[in-house]
Amino acid sequence: MKRLFLVLFSAVIFVSLFSASASAKLTTKFYGYQWLTYQHQVKGMDDVAKSGLSINRTYLRWKFEDKEIGYSAGLTLDIPNSAGAQDGVDFGVWVKNGYVDFSTIPVISDYNAKLRLGMHSVYFGTMDLWKYPTIEKTITDKNKVISSADLGMSVIGSIPGGFGEYTLSAYNGAGYKKIENNVEKQYAATLTLVPIPGLTVRGSYITRNANAHGDPAETVAATDVFVQYVTGPLTALVEYVVKEDYSNGKTSEGFMTFLSMKATDVLELVARWDNWNPDTKTSNDEMNTYILGMNYEINSKVLLQLNYQLDQPQFGGYAESKHSNKWTAQVKYGW
Amino acid sequence: MKKFTKIAVLLAVFSLLVSGAVMAWDWPWNKKQENRVSTQGSTTVLPIVQKAAENFMKANPDIEVSVRGGGSGVGIAAIMDSTVDIGMSSRRIKNSEILNARKKGVSVFETSIAKDGMAIVVHPANPINSISIDQVQKIFTGEIKNWSSLGGSDDTIVAMSRDTSSGTYEVFNELVLRGTKLRTDAIMTVSNREVAENVKNTKGAIGYVGLAFLSDDLKVLTVEGIRPNDDTVGSGAYKLARDLYLYTNGEPSGLAKRFVDFILSSEGQKFVKEVGYTPIK
Numbered sequence: 001m002k003r004l005f006l007v008l009f010s011a012v013i014f015v016s017l018f019s020a021s022a023s024a025k026l027t028t029k030f031y032g033y034q035w036l037t038y039q040h041q042v043k044g045m046d047d048v049a050k051s052g053l054s055i056n057r058t059y060l061r062w063k064f065e066d067k068e069i070g071y072s073a074g075l076t077l078d079i080p081n082s083a084g085a086q087d088g089v090d091f092g093v094w095v096k097n098g099y100v101d102f103s104t105i106p107v108i109s110d111y112n113a114k115l116r117l118g119m120h121s122v123y124f125g126t127m128d129l130w131k132y133p134t135i136e137k138t139i140t141d142k143n144k145v146i147s148s149a150d151l152g153m154s155v156i157g158s159i160p161g162g163f164g165e166y167t168l169s170a171y172n173g174a175g176y177k178k179i180e181n182n183v184e185k186q187y188a189a190t191l192t193l194v195p196i197p198g199l200t201v202r203g204s205y206i207t208r209n210a211n212a213h214g215d216p217a218e219t220v221a222a223t224d225v226f227v228q229y230v231t232g233p234l235t236a237l238v239e240y241v242v243k244e245d246y247s248n249g250k251t252s253e254g255f256m257t258f259l260s261m262k263a264t265d266v267l268e269l270v271a272r273w274d275n276w277n278p279d280t281k282t283s284n285d286e287m288n289t290y291i292l293g294m295n296y297e298i299n300s301k302v303l304l305q306l307n308y309q310l311d312q313p314q315f316g317g318y319a320e321s322k323h324s325n326k327w328t329a330q331v332k333y334g335w
Numbered sequence: 336m337k338k339f340t341k342i343a344v345l346l347a348v349f350s351l352l353v354s355g356a357v358m359a360w361d362w363p364w365n366k367k368q369e370n371r372v373s374t375q376g377s378t379t380v381l382p383i384v385q386k387a388a389e390n391f392m393k394a395n396p397d398i399e400v401s402v403r404g405g406g407s408g409v410g411i412a413a414i415m416d417s418t419v420d421i422g423m424s425s426r427r428i429k430n431s432e433i434l435n436a437r438k439k440g441v442s443v444f445e446t447s448i449a450k451d452g453m454a455i456v457v458h459p460a461n462p463i464n465s466i467s468i469d470q471v472q473k474i475f476t477g478e479i480k481n482w483s484s485l486g487g488s489d490d491t492i493v494a495m496s497r498d499t500s501s502g503t504y505e506v507f508n509e510l511v512l513r514g515t516k517l518r519t520d521a522i523m524t525v526s527n528r529e530v531a532e533n534v535k536n537t538k539g540a541i542g543y544v545g546l547a548f549l550s551d552d553l554k555v556l557t558v559e560g561i562r563p564n565d566d567t568v569g570s571g572a573y574k575l576a577r578d579l580y581l582y583t584n585g586e587p588s589g590l591a592k593r594f595v596d597f598i599l600s601s602e603g604q605k606f607v608k609e610v611g612y613t614p615i616k
Contacts, residue, residue, distance in 0.1 A: 027499070067499045067508075069516055104514070112430060162433025162443075198440030230440040 032060045037135075037330045044321045055081050059096075070104030074120075078176075095119055096149050096176055113157030119176055122150050123167040123190045124204045125224035126239055126256070134291045135307045135328050138239075139256040139274050142289075145222050145243050146206055147175030150186065164193040173208045184210050200228045210247065219246045233262035251280045266297040275314070284315035287322065305330045372590045375403040376410015376423030377502050378526050379545045380579045382610040383449055384423055387598045390606065400594060407502030414582045415441055420591040422582040425451070425502035425545070446581045448598050450613040451545045452563030453507060453575040456531070456553040458540050463487045465557040468574060472511050474541060477518030482539065494521040495533045495542030503527065506577045507543055543575075547611030568613040579612065 035058075040051045058079040065072040076097035099118030102108075108115050121128035124146050130138040141148055152171030159165060166189070173184030188206040195201070204224040209215070226239035235258075242253040254276035261269050274289040293307035309326040316323065374384050381404050388400035405413075410422035415436040428443055436443045455471055457463060463485055473479040475494055483489045496517060497504040508517075524530050530542040535552040546563060549555060555562065558575055567573035587595045597603045604614035 067505075158430050158434055160430060162430055162437045165434060194434060194437040197437045197442040200438050228438075230438070232440070 027065050029063045030061070031335060032058065033332060033334045034058045035330055035332050037328060039326060039328045041327075042325045044323050057081060061097075070109070070114075071100070071102060073100040074098075094177055097121070108155060108157075111157055112160065113155050116154045116156055118153075119149055119151050120154065122146050122148060122171060122186075122188060122206070123154065123156075123169055124188055124206050124222070125202070125241055126226055126237070132305075132332075133258070133260055133268065133270050133295060134272050134293055134309075135305055135330050136272070136289070136291055136309060139254055139276065140222075140224065140239075140241055142274070143252070143254065143276050143278070145224075145241055145252070146208075147177075149176040150174070151176070152186070159193075162194065164191065166191050173210075184208055198230045200226075200230075202226050217246055220244070221246075235260045249281075250278075252276070252278050253280060268295040269293075270295065284313075286314035288312045288314050301334050303332045305332065370398045370590070372398065372400045372421065372594045373403075373419040374401065374410075374421040374423055374581075375405055375413045375419045376582075377407040377425040377579070378404045379407075379425035379451065379503055379547070380410075380423035380448075380581075382547050383579065383598065383607050383612060384421075384581075386606040386610055387594070387603050390602070391594055391597050395593075398590060398593075406500060407505075408500055411443075411582060414443060414584060415439055417441060417584060420583065421587075421595070424580045424582060425577065426505045427578070427580065428582060441584045444583045444586050446583070446587070446595055446599070447578040447615060448581055448595075449579045449604075449607040449615055450568050451547070451577055451579055452568040452573050452613070453503070453510070453543050453577065454546055454549055454563050455556045455558055455575070456534050456542055456544055456549070457556060458534060458538050459552060459554045460538060461487060461490075461554055463556065465560060467559055468511060471541075471543075471558070472513065472515060475512060475517055475521065476515045477520070490539035493537050493540040494518055495530045495537075495540055496521040496523055497527070497530060497543075498523045498525055501525075503543070503545065507575075510575055510577075511543075545612070549611065565608070565613045569615075576613075578615075 035056050036053075037056050038051075038053045040049065042049045058081065060077040060079070062075040063072070064074070074097050075095070078094040078096035080092055080094070097118075097120055099116050099120040101114050101116050103114040105115055125140045126138045127140050127146065127148055130141070136142060140146055150171040150173065152169055154167050154169035156167050157165060169188040171186040171188065173186035186206060186208040188204065190202060190204040192200060192202040202225070205221070207219060207221040210218045210220070220243065222241060222243040224239065224241040226237060228235065228237040237256070237258040239256045240253070241255070242251065244251050254274060256272065256274045258272045259270070263269055270291070270293045272289070272291040275286060276289070277286045279285060288311075290310045290312070291307055293305060296304040296306075298304055305328070307326070307328045307330075309324075309328065311322065311324045311326070313322050374388070381402060385402050388402050392398060392400055407424035407426050410419075410424050411428055411432050412422075413419040414422035415432065416439070428445065433443055455466060461482065463482065466485070470479065470485060474492055475496065479485065480492055481489065482492060497507070522533060524533060527544045527548040530544050531548045531550065531553060534540040534542040535550075544553075546568070558573065561567050561573045563573045563575070568576045581595055581598070583591055583595070586592075598607075599616065601616070604616050607614045
């Protein structure tokens with residue numbers, strides 16, 4: 001059954017891509033990004049340092065669109081590539097996005113919405129919106145609350161007047177690197193409201209069941225709320241997330257605060273503070289993360305990012321192995 | 336100790352950067368009056384704004400008005416990204432674009448500056464004089480392939496369309512195609528001018544262009560018995576009509592307001608007519 005589901009899914013995407021490519025009105029965009037990173041990290045009291053220059057990952061992206069038939073599709077290949085001297089070698093190619101959108105389906109399109117099928121972003125919190133103003137991932141990604149992309153289907157709709165949007169999704173649940181592991185089912189919903197220009201409020205809920213028979217004791221659920229305010233050169237964001245794992249009775253929670261200021265047309269200064277409590281029933285295990293950095297747009301295709309990141313146990317000492325100082329310089333370039 | 340030294344150095348560098356940026360920042364309250372208005376967007380709206388800009392700059396030699404094309408989508412994106420003062424569009428802004436703008440703190444304000452009739456044009460040798468919207472739809476979906484089906488000569492119909500990213504196409508899609516699919520052999524062009532050129536030079540051709548692009552080398556068909564002109568477009572009797580828009584971040588202010596007001600003035604509306612569109616005042 002699982003195999004049949006996957007085969008049918010792949011067939012829909014494949015047929016759609018090929019039928020659309022036969023259309024004379026299909027527009028295709030091909031582009032990509034690469035990140036060249038130098039990082040120096042010092043961990044714990046012993047100053048265990050590691051330094052490395054790496055091209056951590058490459059993204060290759062294709063986007064197809066045919067407005068006449070209300071069709072679009074996307075494909076993203078994620079090529080992680082870490083070959084640091086200390087870490088050994090780890091190569092791979094992942095299909096991070098492979099989806100098709102239909103915007104003319106009756107009923108769905110009547111509500112100003114579209115249907116997305118295939119491998120696509122998991123809509124939750126800041127996860128699908130984060131454009132990496134800091135080199136560090138968003139708090140939900142960093143602490144593995146959810147996977148960033150998954151196989152499934154989503155209804156993506158907007159509220160008239162530009163007041164917001166919503167998503168309703170059903171996913172495989174195992175993440176884009178383990179799609180064959182099709183026993184988990186994940187359902188997600190988000191509601192984004194923009195009551196006044198610049199103010200965005202989003203609430204998200206996701207539930208995943210690791211048991212093929214849907215045993216409630218195997219459920220993992222997470223809730224996220226974030227508020228973002230943009231005014232002139234300033235952007236401020238606060239996000240709160242809580243995750244409950246009923247299989248082990250563990251509750252994790254945390255928040256992320258982020259502030260950025262466009263100092264000039266090409267220079268942005270950023271600051272971030274995260275607090276993450278992996279288990280609310282365990283004392284003194286919270287972690288703080290502090291980031292200061294800048295983003296310098298060398299030109300429209302090349303971005304230089306400099307970040308200092310301090311990961312610090314809230315109640316631990318300097319000696320803790322989790323304590324880390326990271327200096328990172330990264331060049332992101334696209335084509 | 337080493338850790339604190341590093342943090343102190345970083346904080347000092349960051350503070351310097353922040354304080355430098357704060358001093359260098361062009362804060363709204365001490366912003367100097369720049370003598371420049373930038374516009375970008377629709378190639379359909381561009382002739383009006385170009386003409387108005389030339390005359391506005393003549394009357395105000397110390398003010399520069401820059402006018403760039405790119406299409407309606409580009410003009411609206413430029414307003415969302417706050418890279419221009421005025422975005423030009425031949426279609427109304429979409430809900431998704433308003434949403435993205437609002438997320439970025441931009442409150443899009445719409446000003447209608449003219450009306451345009453979308454003229455259905457054919458090769459001058461074509462004996463057909465009138466057409467219905469349904470017939471135009473059937474031609475552009477490929478259901479009607481020969482002019483003889485409409486009482487014309489035995490010539491294959493060659494359909495000329497704008498590219499699907501243009502505002503003109505989106506309006507044509509909404510008013511004529513109405514959910515049906517454009518024929519696969521339609522020739523897609525990047526501007527109104529190119530459609531006009533192709534129709535003029537191709538026997539059996541049919542296309543749609545804004546009124547500003549009509550010439551004696553093109554034959555204009557009446558649509559549902561109505562010929563597009565200022566009266567019929569202005570009154571709404573001609574069904575294939577649309578508004579042309581300028582978009583700003585909030586109500587226009589400062590120089591942008593002076594320029595928009597100039598286009599809406601009786602003098603500005605004369606330029607609208609001069610370039611071939613229908614004044615709204």
